Amino acid sequence: MIDVEGLCFDYPAKRALSDVSFTIEPGTVTALVGPNGAGKTTLLRCLATLELPYAGRIRLDGIDTGEEPLRARRLLGFLDEFFGLYDDLSVRRCLTYWAGAHGLSGDTDAAVLDAATRLGLSDRLEERAGSLSRGLRQRLAIAQVIIHRPRILLMDEPASGLDPEARAGLADLIRSLQAEGMTIVVSSHILVELQDYSSHMLIVDKGRIVDHAPIGGARAYRRSRRLRLVLSRPADGLARALGDVAGLAVTPDGLVAQFDFAEDLEAQAALLARLVGGGLPVAAFGEDHESLQDRYIEKLKASR
Amino acid sequence: MMSLIFNPELRRNLWLEFSPARLIAMPAVLFMVLLLAWTWGKDEGMAIAAAVSGWALLVLWGTRLACDAVISEVQGRTWDGQRLSGLGPLRMTIGKLAGGPAYAWYGGAICLLALLGSGGIAGEPLVPISLVVTGLFAQSVALWFGLVQLRLRSGVQRFHVTFAQIVGIAVSVQLAPFDHFFDVTVTWYGLTFDAFEFALMSTAVFTVWAWIGCWRLMRAELQYRSWPLFWCAFLVFLLVYFDGLSGQYFGLFSPIASLSEDEAFLWQAGGFMTVVTASWFAMLLEPKSIVRLRRLLERLGRRDFGRALGDMPVFVAGLPILAISAVLLSLGKPEPGLILVQAASLVLFLLRDAALVYYVVLSGSRRGHLAALVYLVLLYGIVPGILTGADAGPLLAAFVPLAAQAPVIGLLGPGLQAAGFAFLLSTRLTRPKA
Known part of the structure; x- marks a missing residue:
């Protein structure tokens, strides 16, 4: 869906992106991560056709963004970290405007209602955008960029400034958009949240791609979770006790094991009982929320 | 063609500019001003007041509104969204040029009606046309210069709107009114014109070039690749x-x-x-x-x-x-x-x-x-x-x-x-x- 080939972007005294190439498959959610100043926002803005690269080519569903920016933009939705709204317009008029601006013709009321409903704004259509809370403004901004049902959605720090409940809502929305077949790229520093919904991770550092790979194999497609088992001392029967789990990784000291688990909490409890019953010295057992961050730091260190 | 003109950007500007209160306020204020002028100078007084008010609305204020149609988007962080929309440079330019100063044109239209209704200014039959042409030219130049400033620096501030407004007003000042003191005629390739008429025609032609200038800058701002063909055509026009x-x-x-x-x-x-x-x-x-x-x-x-x-x-x-x-x-x-x-x-x-x-x-x-x-x-x-x-x-x-x-x-x-x-x-x- 997104093909980037030899992308270079220069600022006057700094090369922001250097020979960047990657391919993003349709229907995936890619976490775009990297340190501050790594080139994430520049890369997103190039993908969004807002910046013209020094060299290289970007194709969105086969359309060259440099040659046909208007056609490419019809496929795109882009949510900037510092987005703006038309504060003096009602939510309905904001959405109606963007529906027309994105090329929806004829009666746009259905599209407006659909976008408002998906973002939980259907009861606020007549409210002024300027009177909405931060979380609701974020929802309206997202509704505006998806109203034309783009096939590609680019989001730069979408959870910035949101409260925990709104962040959870955002994660649910991203998952539902992915389920509809949208290809999504999310730039964020909050790796724990990215892990909730991302299928791939693209690490950028100093303008180069450090790593681009699925997160936990095909785990994200199956909605599985990654579990982490900590033993108080090494035990020989660990692998045998875990059985045929996917993505098993054991630390060299044999104390920590991580693996994908696609079943429900009952099955997880049964597995724990089996491990303890089998004589394994289990010190901790639960979801592994650090694995994305571990991998990110590991890859970043390896690249330097 | 209609979708080109009545595009979403124009409609959004109309929503913003024409609240019920503003719809009533403009004719109410102008009615008072024109009535005052009529009590002082009857029809002639009202015509002069209408012409001056129209100039103030279309040139003094219209230039500000035209330039602000872009600058306020940048300051409100909605410009990138607009650049990414499917509107394209031509519809965006039309939407900004027609929509930004729409409220000034609402007042200007009332002034024009008053000017024509009062019989106009004696001996100045072209004043209504001059008002329209000058307003269009000044606003186009203001938008053009706003885009120039936007492209010259990454951040824009309120004084850039004022600067563009001043440029729009300055270039729209025609020397034609001084004809009456000098009784000047203009010879252009052997053809003789009244200076006022020539200035008016020239302003109309340069207005078209200002529109083209806005459109070309909008293309550049929306990341469309452009060859400098229109610039070369403009140079040839200037030469001729x-x-x-x-x-x-x-x-x-x-x-x-x-x-x-x-x-x-x-x-x-x-x-x-x-x-x-x-x-x-x-x-x-x-x-x-x-x-x-x-x-x-x-x-x-x-x-x-x-x-x-x-x-x-x-x-x-x-x-x-x-x-x-x-x-x-x-x-x-x-x-x-x-x-x-x-x-x-x-x-x-x-x-x-x-x-x-x-x-x-x-x-x-x-x-x-x-x-x-x-x-x-x-x-x-x-x-x-x-x-x-x-x-x-x-x-x-x-x-x-x-x-x-x-x-x-x-x-x-x-x-x-x-x-x-x-x-x-x-x-x-x-x-x-x-």
């Missing part, structure tokens, strides 16, 4: 338009025989001088990006001329037209060589200034353009003053375009300076390392 007026200058001022060679060149070369001046301002007002220059050179090196044209500064793309017009100017003249030397000297000064401005601006200084202008004032004003005071008059041609007095110095002087600044500029062209 101002050459037609050259004869007029002779009639207004002194006979050609009493002028020095340089003065005679200036008066005969009205069109050429105008395109050189236009190229100079284009050089100054165009965004200067070292990345774009590097990319241009890289594409030229690969003989990718199509893409290179898109990166080429427009004043460079217009140089062949300057050269052709200089040759045409020299044809049939008693001393064609001298005219070509003068023309070449002017072009060398243009190139020197361009190299200097690019070198200074690309240093990364926030006020690079201002610093470059200070250096140019030194070169064009202070240095010639020193040379004159030091009795080094023959060297003047190296710093001001007076090549007819000293052809060799007039060519070598700006040529060497241009080469020097070009060398300095070349030191900035190395790409940063990854």
Whole structure:
């Protein structure tokens, strides 16, 4: 869906992106991560056709963004970290405007209602955008960029400034958009949240791609979770006790094991009982929320 | 066609501008003003008040609204979203030009109705048309200059709107009203026009060019690749338009025989001088990006001329037209060589200034353009003053375009300076390392 080939972007005294190439498959959610100043926002803005690269080519569903920016933009939705709204317009008029601006013709009321409903704004259509809370403004901004049902959605720090409940809502929305077949790229520093919904991770550092790979194999497609088992001392029967789990990784000291688990909490409890019953010295057992961050730091260190 | 005009951007502007309260406020205020004028001067008084109010609304206020149609988007962080929309540059330009100042036009339309309804101003039948044309021109120039400022720097502030407003008002001031004191007629390629009518027609034609200018800048802002064809067409238009007026200058001022060679060149070369001046301002007002220059050179090196044209500064793309017009100017003249030397000297000064401005601006200084202008004032004003005071008059041609007095110095002087600044500029062209 997104093909980037030899992308270079220069600022006057700094090369922001250097020979960047990657391919993003349709229907995936890619976490775009990297340190501050790594080139994430520049890369997103190039993908969004807002910046013209020094060299290289970007194709969105086969359309060259440099040659046909208007056609490419019809496929795109882009949510900037510092987005703006038309504060003096009602939510309905904001959405109606963007529906027309994105090329929806004829009666746009259905599209407006659909976008408002998906973002939980259907009861606020007549409210002024300027009177909405931060979380609701974020929802309206997202509704505006998806109203034309783009096939590609680019989001730069979408959870910035949101409260925990709104962040959870955002994660649910991203998952539902992915389920509809949208290809999504999310730039964020909050790796724990990215892990909730991302299928791939693209690490950028100093303008180069450090790593681009699925997160936990095909785990994200199956909605599985990654579990982490900590033993108080090494035990020989660990692998045998875990059985045929996917993505098993054991630390060299044999104390920590991580693996994908696609079943429900009952099955997880049964597995724990089996491990303890089998004589394994289990010190901790639960979801592994650090694995994305571990991998990110590991890859970043390896690249330097 | 209708979807082109009544596009979402225009509709959004109308939503914002026409609240019920504002719909009532404008006619209420104008009714009071016009009624006051009628009590003082009956129909004639009301007509004058309507014309003045219309000018204030369409030119004074309309310019601000037109420019703000873009600047407020940038400040409200909605501009990137608009750039990404499917509107395209033409519909966006129409939406901004028609929608931004729509409320001023609402008031302007009421003033026009009052002006026509009161029988107009005695002896001034073209005032209503002049009001419309001047309003369109001033607003277009204000939007154009707002876009110029937007492209010159990444951040825009409120004073940029005021600056664009001032430029819009300034360029729309026509000299035509002074006709009544001088009873001037204008001869254009042998055709005689009343000065007011000629100014009005010229304003209308330049309004179309201002619209084209807005559209081209909008294309650039929306990341559309553009070749400088319209710029070249504009230069040809300027050449034809101002050459037609050259004869007029002779009639207004002194006979050609009493002028020095340089003065005679200036008066005969009205069109050429105008395109050189236009190229100079284009050089100054165009965004200067070292990345774009590097990319241009890289594409030229690969003989990718199509893409290179898109990166080429427009004043460079217009140089062949300057050269052709200089040759045409020299044809049939008693001393064609001298005219070509003068023309070449002017072009060398243009190139020197361009190299200097690019070198200074690309240093990364926030006020690079201002610093470059200070250096140019030194070169064009202070240095010639020193040379004159030091009795080094023959060297003047190296710093001001007076090549007819000293052809060799007039060519070598700006040529060497241009080469020097070009060398300095070349030191900035190395790409940063990854």
